Amino acid sequence: MSVFEPYKIKNLELKNKIVMAPMCQYSAKDGIPNYWHTTHYVSRAVGGVGLVMVEMTNVEPDGRITDNCLGIWSDGHVPHYKRLVDAVHRNGAKIGIQIAHAGRKAEDAEEPVSSSPVAYSDEYKVPHELTEEEAESVIENYRQGARRAVEAGFDTIEIHGAHGYLIHQFASPRTNQRNDEYGQAFSLFGVRVIQAVKKELPEDMPLLMRISSKEFAEGGYDLDHGVHLARKFKEAGVDMIHVSAGGEGTPSKDRFEGAYPGYMLPFAKRIKEEAGIPVIAVGLLDALENAERAITEYDADLVALGRVLLRDPHWVLNNDPDKKFVPRQYERGYN
Numbered sequence: 001m002s003v004f005e006p007y008k009i010k011n012l013e014l015k016n017k018i019v020m021a022p023m024c025q026y027s028a029k030d031g032i033p034n035y036w037h038t039t040h041y042v043s044r045a046v047g048g049v050g051l052v053m054v055e056m057t058n059v060e061p062d063g064r065i066t067d068n069c070l071g072i073w074s075d076g077h078v079p080h081y082k083r084l085v086d087a088v089h090r091n092g093a094k095i096g097i098q099i100a101h102a103g104r105k106a107e108d109a110e111e112p113v114s115s116s117p118v119a120y121s122d123e124y125k126v127p128h129e130l131t132e133e134e135a136e137s138v139i140e141n142y143r144q145g146a147r148r149a150v151e152a153g154f155d156t157i158e159i160h161g162a163h164g165y166l167i168h169q170f171a172s173p174r175t176n177q178r179n180d181e182y183g184q185a186f187s188l189f190g191v192r193v194i195q196a197v198k199k200e201l202p203e204d205m206p207l208l209m210r211i212s213s214k215e216f217a218e219g220g221y222d223l224d225h226g227v228h229l230a231r232k233f234k235e236a237g238v239d240m241i242h243v244s245a246g247g248e249g250t251p252s253k254d255r256f257e258g259a260y261p262g263y264m265l266p267f268a269k270r271i272k273e274e275a276g277i278p279v280i281a282v283g284l285l286d287a288l289e290n291a292e293r294a295i296t297e298y299d300a301d302l303v304a305l306g307r308v309l310l311r312d313p314h315w316v317l318n319n320d321p322d323k324k325f326v327p328r329q330y331e332r333g334y335n
Contacts, residue, residue, distance in 0.1 A: 003291050003303050004320050007050070009239060009278060011204035012156050014050035014094055014302075015325065017295065018316055019280055021304040022055045022098040022158070022210075024069060031058065031071020032080050038087055044309055045093035048316030048325035051302070052088055054081075054097040056160055059145040060138070062109040063101035063166070072099060072145045081152035089153075092327070096156040096208065099145045099197075101138060103127065103166030104175070113138075115170040115189070116177040120249070132180060135189060138166070143196035150200055158208035159197060161190050161233070163247030168212055171229055172248060174219055186225075187232035194236040208280070209233050210242035213267040216256035217249030223267060230275035242280040242304065243268035259283070261290045265298040272299060280304050288319045 003017045020041075027036045033054075041052050057070040064071060071077060081097070088095040104114035104127040113134070114127035130138065142159070149157050161167035169175040170182060170189035182188050194207070201207055211233070213226030230241050245264055246256070257263075264283030272279045281300035285291045286308035294300040309315055317326050323334050 001295050003295055004316075004322070004324070007302060009301075010206040012094060012206050015092070016048070016050040016316065017302045018049050018291070019051045019302050019304040020044045020049045020053055020309050021282055021306040022053045022160075023306055023310065024055045024065065026066055026068040028068055028070045031061070031064070031069070031073065031077060033070060033084050037070070038084055041084060041095070042087050042091055043313040045088045045091035045095075046327060047309075047314040048320065049093055049309070051156070052093050052095045053158060053304075054084070054095065056098050056100045056165075057145070058100055058102065059141040060101060062106055062112070063103070064109075065102045065105060065107055067108045072097070072148050073141065075148065078148050078152050081149070081154070085153040092325075094155040096158055097149050097154045098158040098160050098210065099142060099149065100160035101142075101166040103169045105164055114166065115175055115182065118175050118177065120164065129178070132182070135182065139189075139192050139196050142193045143200055146197040146200040150202065150205070156206050156208055157197065157201065158210055158242060159190075159193060159238075160210050161229075162210040162212040162242075162244045164212070164249065165247075167193060168248060171211075172215065172221060174215065174217065174221075174248060187229050190229070191232055191236040194233060194238055198237040206239040207237060208240045208242055209238045210244055212245050212247055213243050213264070213271055214245050215248050216246040216251035218252040218255070220248060220252075220255060223270060226267065227271060227274045230271045230277060234275055234277045238277070240278045240280060240301065241271055241275065242282065243271050244282055261285065261287065262293060265294055265300070268294070268300050269298040272301075282306065
């Protein structure tokens, strides 16, 4: 097995198992992708990445981390994403989009929202607690965002349920202090988002979901809860879990030993084994041997690379010993 072998899930056929992890660029105006985004994502397609994932793209204007984040809250966004999708396809990669809502971490929102009125930190605003009716409206916005993503031609959609954003806020006992049905079942908001999104997806399009499999902040949940969430999300219709962790608050020294190559691989392995679902592994897998180890030792299905692809858009070309992904125009550079 190798990260350079092809992979298929439903109708998504990838030429290799390398995923460009979603990474915010904070370079949009009115949520619209522009020349920067085209250059950024197409460069990784040229560089041989199998699946390019567009950064956190928000389903409401006030769901953005900042006013410079991408959005997909209007039909007017669709043509801009279609141009991006077509450009990535022309350069040999598949492309997905991560749809999201920042919740209490929406820095520029006049009044951010969340599961409960608990601020992220003293430097953040206290969020408005969503009523059940308001929560249903947000869920509908996820559905509409998915509809637009399908219309734009994306090959897959990833729901962002990790890193302390809105779905994670509902999924965590630290931030969900409600007394209604959403407080009685921490997975419920995420499940309903999944069900809404699934209504807009073609039957053969895989749905991905990124989760924080465990929390690192004081009082955070452990991997058992992450496995529980993964099971519930699978039952609701998710086809693959992108296994991350943390992001909900300042890490506790007792709960977080620090980041090192492969530190989240055991989380991905356990999610796959106990939830019975394919997984994307992530976590400083910059060196080829660590990316390969995710596949061979930890049974990950795909490997997501983040910051290393910011430094080296041609990571795949430079690490594949067979050089089978080198574009014709670049062949003389690898002879």
